[in-house]
Amino acid sequence: MAHERPVAVPARLRASWQRSERYGVPPDEVQPVFTGTVDEGSLFYECGSEVLRGLHATLANEPVSLMLTDSEGFVLSRLCGDSTILRSLDRVHLAPGFSYAERNAGTNGLGLALADRAPSLVSAEQHYCSGLWGYTCAAAPVLDPATGALLGSVNLTTWSQSSKELLLAVAQAAAGNTAALMMARGSGHAARPAPRGEVFRVYSDRLPEPRLSGAWQDALAEAEGAIARGRVVVVSGEPGVGKTVLASAARRAVRPRERVLNARPPAPQDADAWLALWTPELGKPDTCVIISGVDALPVSAAEELAAALSAVPAAVPAPFTLTAEDPAAIPDVLGELADTVVEVPALRYRPDDVEPLARSFAGRSRFTPAAMRALQAYQWPGNVRQLRDVVRQAATRADVIDTRHLAPEVFTGGTRRLTRMEAVERDEIVRCLTQPGASVAKAASLLGMSRATIYRKIAHYDIKVPGRSRHG
Structure with missing residues (x-):
């Protein structure tokens, strides 16, 4: 100095x-x-x-x-x-x-x-x-x-x-x-919960049951191969895309009897306690830790983590796997440990996965053709996590899920952030348009709007209801 x-x-x-x-x-x-x-x-x-x-x-x-x-x-x-x-x-x-x-x-x-x-x-x-x-x-x-x-x-x-x-x-x-x-x-959505640094065991029955598309299978096969060769893998992708699920599935394929733990990033002030909680598990036999969100770690915590990971004896496969939304944002000391980056494609690039995932999340509930078309037409900016939440919420409302049981967000194509008042107005328009026997005229009457006004609102919010044109 x-x-x-x-x-x-x-x-x-x-x-x-x-x-x-x-x-x-x-x-x-x-x-x-x-x-x-x-x-x-x-x-x-x-x-x-x-x-x-x-x-x-x-x-x-x-x-x-x-x-x-x-x-x-x-x-x-x-x-x-x-x-x-x-x-x-x-x-x-x-x-x-x-x-x-x-x-x-x-x-x-x-x-x-x-x-x-x-x-x-x-x-x-x-x-x-x-x-x-x-x-x-x-x-x-x-x-x-x-x-x-x-x-x-x-x-x-x-x-x-x-x-x-x-x-x-x-x-x-x-x-x-x-x-x-x-x-x-903003859009009026609930604030994201503060990070708490949870550490929990990943059980195989939490992994998706349906056979997913080639894009998912390709990413899974790439991760499996790299893990089997002893490479340190970073699984990357957008929030909610299934990074931890894919990392877990890849580890299970290579070591079926392995105990898999998932350590989620903590609030900055809790980093020391978080590291002390789970890093002793790194040296235990037949144990892997999936460390999530390493690109969101404070640099000081990343340096301590890198030191802990570097002290683990070399093994095949490596006893840890990382996940990150943006690999370029991983602190340098951790990035230097990574050998392979495997990207999980966003759900909008895997439209064939929407139906099998939705049916898996719905449990015993079934979908009407119109409801499934709505799910498949949506872009899912929140990826698999958003699909899961929408479907599970709908499944609590009906054994046969129709369009009226789905969240209003599924019927809008716009990406602009809405104010709270705009979100309420959009949701009410969607609710009226997805009722049995609904029409624009009936929706306008229920909402106290003229037909011309509701047409403008439909265009403004880019509302799309399968099976009903904007002029229906």
């Missing part, structure tokens, strides 16, 4: 310094990457900017710069009423269009918040680069309330000699308010 002054460094900061050194970040000069472009069209930018504008009005006379960054650390916006600190920040390029990710600017508040997905405070000499010693940076990550994906961060920067006791709390509140505002303006 190039720091000349002694400074107490917490463990998270020490790990960040070590990463900064590995990345080759200059310790005496800030050299962030400049992109020159800022995405101002996202819901995250809209809501984050609104929250920061309100906060800026409160802190207008304070020497605090309020910033919004994307998930790569690029500064999207900056608000500050103090010209002195603004000029100073310009000199170190902490400005819109520049990236302050760890690998570009070394240890700093927003870079650490993004790397560890946890609120972070970095003050004075705790920064890796001496050019930042004059500042205190408090940042908190913003996660998508529906998917849990990392969207970016809220960052507050002030002089290092200023009071910083409340700075991190303000950053956390702003990040939470941004996510809440996104939820209010």
Whole structure:
């Protein structure tokens, strides 16, 4: 390290310094990457900017710069009423269009918040680069309330000699308010539950019974072959596509009597307890751990996990398999352990799988031809998990599932996020159109709309009910 002054460094900061050194970040000069472009069209930018504008009005006379960054650390916006600190920040390029990710600017508040997905405070000499010693940076990550994906961060920067006791709390509140505002303006879906780091045993009877399509079988065969050769496999794919199911099935094919555990990612603050809970299982005979969502792990937890996995004696097959939505987002220390990436195709690319999966999820319930056509026509952005939830919910309503028993989302083709009021209106229109003997005229009467209005609404929400034209 190039720091000349002694400074107490917490463990998270020490790990960040070590990463900064590995990345080759200059310790005496800030050299962030400049992109020159800022995405101002996202819901995250809209809501984050609104929250920061309100906060800026409160802190207008304070020497605090309020910033919004994307998930790569690029500064999207900056608000500050103090010209002195603004000029100073310009000199170190902490400005819109520049990236302050760890690998570009070394240890700093927003870079650490993004790397560890946890609120972070970095003050004075705790920064890796001496050019930042004059500042205190408090940042908190913003996660998508529906998917849990990392969207970016809220960052507050002030002089290092200023009071910083409340700075991190303000950053956390702003990040939470941004996510809440996104939820209010989004589709009205329930927020994704916070990660809890569950660890459970995967039983063979939980695997799908139906014979699935060639695309699924090809991915399964690729995973089986790689596991049998002792390769460390990453099973990738969109949320809900069946990554853990495929990994489990592949392990069972290679080692039928193997005990398979699944470790799901924890909240950042629970990472140490999560690792201590299940990593002792790695050394046990005939045991495999499927570690899910490694691309969502905080970098500090990924480094501890990589150390634990590297300490496991080599074996064929390897005693662990990984899953990730985006293999490119896996922290480097874990990515270096992986030998093979197997992608599970999204359900929309496997239309032949909809019917056998739906019949499996329905249990003793059956489908009318119209209901099955509706299921097969839908694009399933939530993949197999969404299909399972829709079918199981319908099966609680009827032994013979018709279109009126299916969730309204199945009859819409639009991908635009709906407000809560729009979602309620769409659902009511679908409910009326899927009743026995329904017509547009009857639906209009039930809803108190003119036929012309309901036709416009059907087109607006891209509603499609099998067996009924928009003019029927």
